[in-house]
Amino acid sequence: MLVGILGVCVVAWLTANVFLSLAYYPGWYFHNRVLMALVGMVAGLGGAALLFYFINVTIESLPQRLSQGLIPYAFVLPAFGLIGLMLLYPTIQTINYSFANNDSTRYVGLDNYRSIFADSAFWLALTNNALWLIIVPALTVVIGIAVALFADRLSAKGENVAKSLIFLPMAVSFVGASTIWGVLIYSANPNIGILNAILGTSIDWIQQDTARLNSLLMMLILIWMQSGFAMVLLSGAIKAVPDETLEAARIDGANERQVFFKVIIPQIKGTIITVFITVVILVLKVFDIVYVLTNGNYRTNVIALMFFQELFTQGRAGRASAIVVILLILVTPILIYQVRHFRKEQGR
Amino acid sequence: MSAVADAPRVAKKSKRQPSYMKDGRPRSWTSIIVMVVLAFLWSVPTLGLLVSSFRSREAVSTSGWWTALFNPVEQGWTLDNYAGVLEGSNMAMGFLNTLVVSIPATILPIMFAAFAAYAFTFMEFPGKEILFVVIVAVMVVPIQVALQPMLYLLGPYGIGISGQFVAIWLLHTGFGMPLCLYTLRNYMATLPYSVVESAKIDGASHYQTFWRLVAPMSIPAMAAFATLQFLWVWNDLLIAKLFLLPTNATVIVQLQQLLGTQGQGAELLTAGAFISMALPIVVFVFLQRFFVRGLTSGAVKG
Numbered sequence: 001m002l003v004g005i006l007g008v009c010v011v012a013w014l015t016a017n018v019f020l021s022l023a024y025y026p027g028w029y030f031h032n033r034v035l036m037a038l039v040g041m042v043a044g045l046g047g048a049a050l051l052f053y054f055i056n057v058t059i060e061s062l063p064q065r066l067s068q069g070l071i072p073y074a075f076v077l078p079a080f081g082l083i084g085l086m087l088l089y090p091t092i093q094t095i096n097y098s099f100a101n102n103d104s105t106r107y108v109g110l111d112n113y114r115s116i117f118a119d120s121a122f123w124l125a126l127t128n129n130a131l132w133l134i135i136v137p138a139l140t141v142v143i144g145i146a147v148a149l150f151a152d153r154l155s156a157k158g159e160n161v162a163k164s165l166i167f168l169p170m171a172v173s174f175v176g177a178s179t180i181w182g183v184l185i186y187s188a189n190p191n192i193g194i195l196n197a198i199l200g201t202s203i204d205w206i207q208q209d210t211a212r213l214n215s216l217l218m219m220l221i222l223i224w225m226q227s228g229f230a231m232v233l234l235s236g237a238i239k240a241v242p243d244e245t246l247e248a249a250r251i252d253g254a255n256e257r258q259v260f261f262k263v264i265i266p267q268i269k270g271t272i273i274t275v276f277i278t279v280v281i282l283v284l285k286v287f288d289i290v291y292v293l294t295n296g297n298y299r300t301n302v303i304a305l306m307f308f309q310e311l312f313t314q315g316r317a318g319r320a321s322a323i324v325v326i327l328l329i330l331v332t333p334i335l336i337y338q339v340r341h342f343r344k345e346q347g348r
Numbered sequence: 349m350s351a352v353a354d355a356p357r358v359a360k361k362s363k364r365q366p367s368y369m370k371d372g373r374p375r376s377w378t379s380i381i382v383m384v385v386l387a388f389l390w391s392v393p394t395l396g397l398l399v400s401s402f403r404s405r406e407a408v409s410t411s412g413w414w415t416a417l418f419n420p421v422e423q424g425w426t427l428d429n430y431a432g433v434l435e436g437s438n439m440a441m442g443f444l445n446t447l448v449v450s451i452p453a454t455i456l457p458i459m460f461a462a463f464a465a466y467a468f469t470f471m472e473f474p475g476k477e478i479l480f481v482v483i484v485a486v487m488v489v490p491i492q493v494a495l496q497p498m499l500y501l502l503g504p505y506g507i508g509i510s511g512q513f514v515a516i517w518l519l520h521t522g523f524g525m526p527l528c529l530y531t532l533r534n535y536m537a538t539l540p541y542s543v544v545e546s547a548k549i550d551g552a553s554h555y556q557t558f559w560r561l562v563a564p565m566s567i568p569a570m571a572a573f574a575t576l577q578f579l580w581v582w583n584d585l586l587i588a589k590l591f592l593l594p595t596n597a598t599v600i601v602q603l604q605q606l607l608g609t610q611g612q613g614a615e616l617l618t619a620g621a622f623i624s625m626a627l628p629i630v631v632f633v634f635l636q637r638f639f640v641r642g643l644t645s646g647a648v649k650g
Contacts, residue, residue, distance in 0.1 A: 019518075023509035033513065033596075037448040040517060041455060048459040056555040071554055072473035079464035079525055080479065086522025087486050090494035090501075097496055104500070147386060153379035155369045164636065165387040168394065171632035172625050173583030175604050177393075179621040182607070184396045184413060194396070197412050224390065232640055285490045288585045292607055307492055312590065317496055324492050335488045342484045346477070 004058030011054060015047030051078065091328070098321035112322035122323075125301040128215055129284070129330075132302060136219050136226075137279040141272055143223065144230025148238050149260075151231070163235070167228030174225075174288035181221045182206065182293050209299040218289050218300065226282070230275045237271035238264060277334055284331060303327055397625075401429055401618040408615045429619035436616070439602055439623055446582055446598040446624075448513055453520035454578045457528045458570050460521070465532035465566075466558050470544050480533075486526045494523070495590060502591070511593035519587055524577050531642060535569030536562060572642030575635045582628050599624040 021028060022036050029036045055074045059067045097104045098112055116122045147166055151159045169177065187193030188204035196202050206214050241264055249263045265272075287304035294300045296309065303323060310320035369375050400413045407416070407424030416423040434440045467473070468480055498519065502510040509515045539562065547557045588598045597605075603624045606617055632639060 019514050020507070020509065023512035023514045026512075033444060033448045036513060037452055040514065041452045044452065044456045044517070044521075045459055048456075052463055052555065056553065060553060069473070072467040072471040072476070075463045075467035075471070075554070076479065079460040079529060082460060082522045083483070083486060083525050086498070086519065087489065087491075087494055087526070088482075090497035091489065093497035094493045104496075147383075150379045150382045150386075153373070153376040154383060155375075156371065158380070158383070162383045162387045164633075166390045167636070168629065168632065169390065171579055171628045172394070173585070173600050173603075173628070175585055175600050175607070176583075176621050176625045179603060179607055179617060180393045180397045183617055184393060184400060189409070191409055191412055194412060194414055197414070224393070227390075229643060233644060236644060281488060281490070285492065288604075291585075292604055304490070304492060308586070311496060311499075321496055324490075324496070327490055328493055331488055331490060335485050338488055339481055339485055342481065343477075 001058060001061035004054050004056075004061060007054030008051060008058060011047055011050045015043055015051070018043040018047075048078065094321045094324050095328075097317055098325045100318055100321075102316045102318045104317050108318065112318040116319060116322050116326075121301060122306065124299060125296075125303050125306045128212070128299075128301060129303050131212060131215060132219060132222075132283045133280060135216070136222055136283050137276045139219075139223050140226045140230045140279050141234075141275055143227045144234045144275060145238075145272075147227065147231045148235035151235060152238060163228075163231065166231060169225045170228045172225065174286060175292055177221050177225055178218075178289045178292040181217075181224075186217060206293050207298050212299070214294065214298055215300050218293060221289055222283070222286065226279055230279070233271055233275050234268060237268040241267045277338070280334065281331065284327060303330075394625075397618050397622055400615065401622045402426065403615065404428065405615045408618075429615045430623070433606075433616050433619045433623065437602055437606060437620065439599060439620060442597055442599040442602045443623065443627075445592075445596050446600070446627075449516055449520075449588065449592075449596075449598055450578055450581045452513075452517045453524070453581045454574050456517060456521045457524040457577065458532075458573065461525055461528035461532055461573075462563060462566065462570070463558065464529050465536055466554070466562055468529070468533045469536040469539075470541070470557075470562070471554070483526045483529055487530060491523050491586070494519075495586075499590065510591055511596070513592075513596060515591050516587060519591060520577075520581050520584075523587075524573075524580075528573050528577070531573045532566060532569050535566055535572075539565055568638070568641065571635070571638045575631065575639040576642040578631060579628050579639075 018039065022040060026036070029039060052075070056071075059070050059074055061067075062070065099107055099109060101108045101111075147163075151162055154162060172180070183192065185193055185195050186205040188196065188202055190196040190200070190202050193205070195205060205217055208214050245263055245267070246259055249259050254262065285304055287302065287308050290296060290300050290302055290305050291308065296302075296305050303326065307320050307323040307327065310316045310323060314320075367375055395417065396413045399416050400408060402425050403413070403416060404424040404426045411423070468476065499510065500506055502508075502515045502518075504510070509518075543561055543565075544557055547561055552560070582598075583600060584598075585600050585604060588601050589604070592598065592601070599620075603617075603620050606620050
């Protein structure tokens with residue numbers, strides 16, 4: 001028992017100090033980052049393993065009934081400690097900061113919200129966000145279904161190759177994808193940008209804000225990246241549709257269009273919703289594409305980027321926090337849906 | 349009905365039928381053409397980048413990358429862009445930094461999440477459902493909510509580790525935790541409960557059962573999450589930009605800065621972009637199977 005408690009304390013203390021030393025005294029590691037990464041991994045994994053071991057020793061020395069009750073919490077605690085520290089505490093603190101001034105030193109009531117709602121830039125960003133939310137998830141799902149259906153009719157090998165190629169952009173970073181599209185496709189120089197080469201023009205596409213053309217062009221980048229993800233999930237769902245149901249519909253005289261809309265779609269509805277929600281969440285979070293290509297100029301700003309600008313460029317913590325709270329409110333319906341759905345599934 | 353159903357089966361026997369595929373389904377030329385066009389459209393941007401990154405400054409500005417794609421001779425091929433970007437922008441160091449950031453940030457969350465996932469799958473305890481609902485909820489919350497308080501907490505007025513690698517490992521471990529827990533728990537729920545049961549009868553403690561049985565059996569799910577997390581950490585811009593000193597900058601941050609200084613010209617940019625993409629693409633191609641499994645289990649369940 002004593003050994004266990006002592007062990008927990010010593011391991012926790014040692015691990016914490018090793019990690020802090022990595023930050024405070026890089027000289028101890030000869031400023032060698034590879035060595036630091038190795039030490040970090042060994043200390044992290046070894047520390048965690050030993051910590052769980054000593055927790056286990058401590059709890060097992062307790063009376064049987066007590067230990068059986070405590071063990072689950074001991075297993076869950078470290079993970080939840082991290083979630084609490086990194087996600088729950090900051091969320092509450094952010095809501096708190098949104099009522100404070102820009103150094104978070106004094107409460108200013110609703111001033112941040114008032115100043116945001118009075119800012120036309122905010123409404124512009126919100127409108128753009130709405131556009132992204134209407135267009136990107138829907139198009140991604142439609143392309144995903146179409147590709148999955150066509151790929152399903154190819155030979156096994158052809159299907160694999162085609163799917164891998166369409167899936168590949170998923171591995172590319174948002175910054176990398178924006179570089180590719182911004183330079184090789186949308187560049188104003190017709191010798192570099194293929195769009196101008198095809199049309200025989202030399203327009204700087206990223207600056208064209210008539211009818212939000214530049215926003216649409218940036219949405220294309222995200223759709224290019226995410227279609228593969230949609231396709232993979234939807235293709236799995238389509239393959240899981242039992243053949244008998246398709247056969248039965250065809251015998252009853254349904255044409256292919258009816259088979260698709262009345263038989264396949266209802267059976268893959270769950271997956272469609274999954275993909276849709278995942279892309280919606282992504283769209284709300286993504287700021288990289290707009291940041292890299294226009295930095296929000298030419299009427300392209302979005303909420304996530306506006307937050308970044310307030311926080312990073314302007315250093316206005318109050319307004320930045322208020323924007324995040326609005327983002328949080330925007331995802332709340334999805335959050336409630338997810339939790340409800342999860343509970344329903346557990347109940348079954 | 350039988351005639352319709354039999355047709356493919358007959359085709360299977362006579363192998364050389366041109367209008368049927370090996371597995372007996374009819375060959376659909378529409379699908380073939382559509383898919384070839386789509387696959388081409390989807391790969392052309394990446395291919396264009398690869399081609400451009402190997403062309404000299406003059407070649408890039410006088411003829412489009414697509415001409416080099418169709419007529420690969422005499423296009424001013426060169427390795428100068430890579431040399432320029434690796435030395436001039438210090439991208440070699442950036443590459444190393446990104447590895448130093450990504451590998452610990454990929455492995456560390458798994459350890460913590462695995463224990464918790466074990467408890468959620470094989471143990472009963474009060475508050476279990478509520479705790480798991482918290483995880484489902486937290487997966488939806490954008491990480492932006494955490495940044496301002498974490499900047500204070502890790503910054504000079506907090507514990508002062510912001511800017512160092514340790515800070516970013518900690519952050520990615522925390523942010524990756526809900527998804528990791530969720531993925532592992534979903535996988536462990538498919539393991540046969542009888543195995544754990546019989547270990548318990550043999551007198552094994554939960555700690556032993558976890559290490560000897562459940563952890564080794566869950567390796568596929570761990571690999572799936574690891575692939576997903578590696579790509580996410582490697583490609584991340586937001587956290588790396590806010591929490592790393594310029595000397596520790598990752599390739600993604602460097603690429604973003606390169607893109608900001610447009611004077612450089614397109615040829616260095618393309619080489620830089622390709623350096624930042626090379627490893628994720630390799631990981632992706634070789635671990636695609638795991639990656640897909642991670643996606644299907646980790647994607648927000650609908």
